[in-house]
Amino acid sequence: MNHGRSISRRRLLGGLGVLGVAGAAGGLTLGRPARAGAQQQAAALGAQESVQDALRRLFGSRPMKDGAGSVTLDVPLIAENGAVVPVGVEVASPMTAANHVRHVYIVADKNRIPVITRATLFPESGRAFVSANVRLGETGDVRAIVEQSDGTLLQVKREVKVTVGGCGG
Amino acid sequence: MRAWPVAALLGLAAGCAGGGLPQATQPPPAWTSRAVPEARGDFRVRADGKREAIRYKGWTGRDFGAFRTYAYDDARPEVPVTRAAMPAGVAGDPKKGRALFLSRAKGPCSGCHLIPGDDVWPAGSVGPDLSTLGDRRLPDAYLYQQIFDPRVVLPNTAMPPWGAAKIFTPEEIVHLVAFLQTLRGPAPPEKDPERNPFTRPKPPGFGDNLDPTNNPGVLVAEEAEALWSARGPAGRSCADCHEGGPARSMRGVATRYPKHVAAYRRMMSVEDFLAAHGPETTGRPLPSESAENLAMTVLVKMASNGLPVAVDLTSPPARAALARGKASFHRRVGERNHACADCHTPDKGAGKFLGGRLLGDVTDGLTRHFPTWRTSQGALWDMRKRFQWCMTPLGANMLAADAVEYAELELYLTSFDNGKPLSVPGIRH
Amino acid sequence: MADIGKVRIRVPSTIKPGDVVRVRTLVIHPMERIERDAQGKIVQKKYRYIDRVVATYLGKTVAAFDTTQSVAENPSFAFTFRATDPGVLKVVFHDTHGSTWEGTADIRFS
Numbered sequence: 001m002n003h004g005r006s007i008s009r010r011r012l013l014g015g016l017g018v019l020g021v022a023g024a025a026g027g028l029t030l031g032r033p034a035r036a037g038a039q040q041q042a043a044a045l046g047a048q049e050s051v052q053d054a055l056r057r058l059f060g061s062r063p064m065k066d067g068a069g070s071v072t073l074d075v076p077l078i079a080e081n082g083a084v085v086p087v088g089v090e091v092a093s094p095m096t097a098a099n100h101v102r103h104v105y106i107v108a109d110k111n112r113i114p115v116i117t118r119a120t121l122f123p124e125s126g127r128a129f130v131s132a133n134v135r136l137g138e139t140g141d142v143r144a145i146v147e148q149s150d151g152t153l154l155q156v157k158r159e160v161k162v163t164v165g166g167c168g169g
Numbered sequence: 170m171r172a173w174p175v176a177a178l179l180g181l182a183a184g185c186a187g188g189g190l191p192q193a194t195q196p197p198p199a200w201t202s203r204a205v206p207e208a209r210g211d212f213r214v215r216a217d218g219k220r221e222a223i224r225y226k227g228w229t230g231r232d233f234g235a236f237r238t239y240a241y242d243d244a245r246p247e248v249p250v251t252r253a254a255m256p257a258g259v260a261g262d263p264k265k266g267r268a269l270f271l272s273r274a275k276g277p278c279s280g281c282h283l284i285p286g287d288d289v290w291p292a293g294s295v296g297p298d299l300s301t302l303g304d305r306r307l308p309d310a311y312l313y314q315q316i317f318d319p320r321v322v323l324p325n326t327a328m329p330p331w332g333a334a335k336i337f338t339p340e341e342i343v344h345l346v347a348f349l350q351t352l353r354g355p356a357p358p359e360k361d362p363e364r365n366p367f368t369r370p371k372p373p374g375f376g377d378n379l380d381p382t383n384n385p386g387v388l389v390a391e392e393a394e395a396l397w398s399a400r401g402p403a404g405r406s407c408a409d410c411h412e413g414g415p416a417r418s419m420r421g422v423a424t425r426y427p428k429h430v431a432a433y434r435r436m437m438s439v440e441d442f443l444a445a446h447g448p449e450t451t452g453r454p455l456p457s458e459s460a461e462n463l464a465m466t467v468l469v470k471m472a473s474n475g476l477p478v479a480v481d482l483t484s485p486p487a488r489a490a491l492a493r494g495k496a497s498f499h500r501r502v503g504e505r506n507h508a509c510a511d512c513h514t515p516d517k518g519a520g521k522f523l524g525g526r527l528l529g530d531v532t533d534g535l536t537r538h539f540p541t542w543r544t545s546q547g548a549l550w551d552m553r554k555r556f557q558w559c560m561t562p563l564g565a566n567m568l569a570a571d572a573v574e575y576a577e578l579e580l581y582l583t584s585f586d587n588g589k590p591l592s593v594p595g596i597r598h
Numbered sequence: 599m600a601d602i603g604k605v606r607i608r609v610p611s612t613i614k615p616g617d618v619v620r621v622r623t624l625v626i627h628p629m630e631r632i633e634r635d636a637q638g639k640i641v642q643k644k645y646r647y648i649d650r651v652v653a654t655y656l657g658k659t660v661a662a663f664d665t666t667q668s669v670a671e672n673p674s675f676a677f678t679f680r681a682t683d684p685g686v687l688k689v690v691f692h693d694t695h696g697s698t699w700e701g702t703a704d705i706r707f708s
């Protein structure tokens with residue numbers, strides 16, 4: 001088991017070199033983004049909005065193909081609570097420089113902040129697999145949206161029921 | 170010092186004369202709680218004169234003082250069994266009845282009973298499926314009595330006496346009856362196997378409880394490691410007396426708790442013992458339900474992970490405590506008039522769904538993963554907080570976390586874990 | 599309950615050159631949620647949550663997560679990387695208050 005330590009932000013920024021304020025509100029670059037830009041990105045990512053607005057904001061009118069053949073979304077049918085719900089996404093992909101998964105988005109339709117995370121992957125990732133523990137506000141669809149290196153978008157989604165009951169919740 | 174009931178004194182005399190065990194009739198001595206203020210079950214009086222419970226943050230402050238508790242000196246009876254006739258002049262409204270059936274402010278009735286509807290989520294399976302109850306053409310008066318106080322018809326039922334305890338008004342029960350009579354077959358085809366508690370899959374749980382990249386509770390124990398070596402106000406540390414580090418010096422210790430501790434003349438869990446032992450040795454207070462007490466308890470218990478639980482059930486004090494703990498397990502308390510047994514024994518609710526929750530079976534052993542990380546709370550809970558939590562839906566005032574009654578109930582529960590390996594901290598909903 | 603910023607990383611005990619290795623991480627963090635006042639209005643404050651996670655191996659990024667308040671408290675993340683040479687896997691967590699924590703794992707072959 002490996003342990004962590006705290007490092008000061010100043011030290012980290014110094015290590016990353018000169019930072020500018022990232023301009024575009026578009027996608028991440030493949031290299032390390034400027035810290036301030038990343039913060040802007042994440043703030044934009046986590047906006048309170050409807051899921052339709054979120055998808056429009058992130059993907060515009062780009063077509064989304066059904067990912068059923070290659071994308072596996074691992075979510076429980078029933079989540080015992082909305083506080084901690086494990087979500088895994090695996091994509092069949094060669095993960096070569098020419099053909100790899102660039103981003104995996106995890107979205108929860110009924111969350112006040114529907115975009116949960118955007119994972120960025122690289123050929124060095126070896127496989128297109130990510131998982132995260134997420135919050136769900138209520139029963140609703142959880143989506144995995146995969147962006148390939150050629151810009152193709154794939155989507156799968158499944159309903160997760162959030163349950164209640166028992167001895168006071 | 171509490172006055173002993175006459176029966177106990179007689180028992181003591183009989184014991185001295187060579188009759189039964191005096192300890193069996195002798196209640197344990199009174200115990201002054203060493204719990205943090207919000208865990209003592211205390212009350213304050215508000216400006217308007219009403220009693221308000223001092224409780225954990227976010228817990229209700231409501232006073233359930235009208236109803237029986239687990240306290241050994243609470244000799245009040247259950248909510249009295251009550252025959253009731255339907256009130257005249259009330260027209261039953263099935264729509265109101267359905268809303269009441271599903272209201273989480275009341276039962277909800279759906280917590281135990283399935284009815285049709287896509288909006289019915291999640292119904293339970295503790296009680297019978299009522300989806301076609303109307304087909305049975307039961308008299309309104311019979312259904313009314315069944316809801317008002319089912320014990321008139323079924324003396325051992327787990328179903329609460331909704332009317333006798335005044336949870337539903339007579340008028341509300343009339344609406345419920347009207348609704349139930351509309352439930353006629355054939356029931357609509359089930360589109361969703363999860364909706365129906367009789368076909369719903371069991372929850373998969375939260376994975377490996379001992380993996381620190383899965384269970385934040387594991388990291389909490391590390392905080393206690395620093396505490397173990399730190400000098401308390403009396404100038405000593407745990408390490409000073411317990412050599413070799415917690416993992417070595419505490420190995421096997423937790424497998425024997427809860428146990429009767431002669432020095433304190435009572436049954437104690439690790440948490441209870443630490444609350445008394447800490448101040449007396451290192452000078453460090455480790456009040457029950459404090460973060461330090463919980464962390465230290467996890468640290469001590471982890472040293473026994475993998476070892477079988479081995480609580481004493483045969484010595485005279487253990488047998489007496491076990492008998493009292495078992496009696497508590499079967500004791501009906503609160504506004505809902507429930508006993509632990511109603512939910513947690515195989516011939517009642519165990520293995521069935523209460524709302525969306527699968528009810529645990531006491532005979533499986535329910536204690537060996539405590540303290541457990543609760544994902545819904547983002548915190549470690551010990552067994553006592555779990556007991557106290559149950560009190561709110563039961564409609565009963567909680568006792569102090571370190572109450573002897575809870576310790577003896579915990580002994581009864583732990584008797585079913587004997588022989589099974591400890592695995593602390595757990596991770597649960 | 600544990601201190602904020604504690605990091606744990608888990609990698610398999612046996613790794614061969616060329617393996618695609620699964621990594622799991624956990625960080626203690628409140629991941630503050632949007633609060634509303636008694637009237638239902640959103641409380642305006644700088645919410646504290648992790649918004650970026652960057653995993654590097656031999657100095658190259660192998661996975662990154664941009665994260666929001668919809669990620670769970672004390673979040674756990676998993677990803678993979680191809681183990682080509684012995685070296686350090688590092689995972690850095692950034693939060694919205696400017697704090698940064700990291701964890702490392704020594705990747706060795708056996």
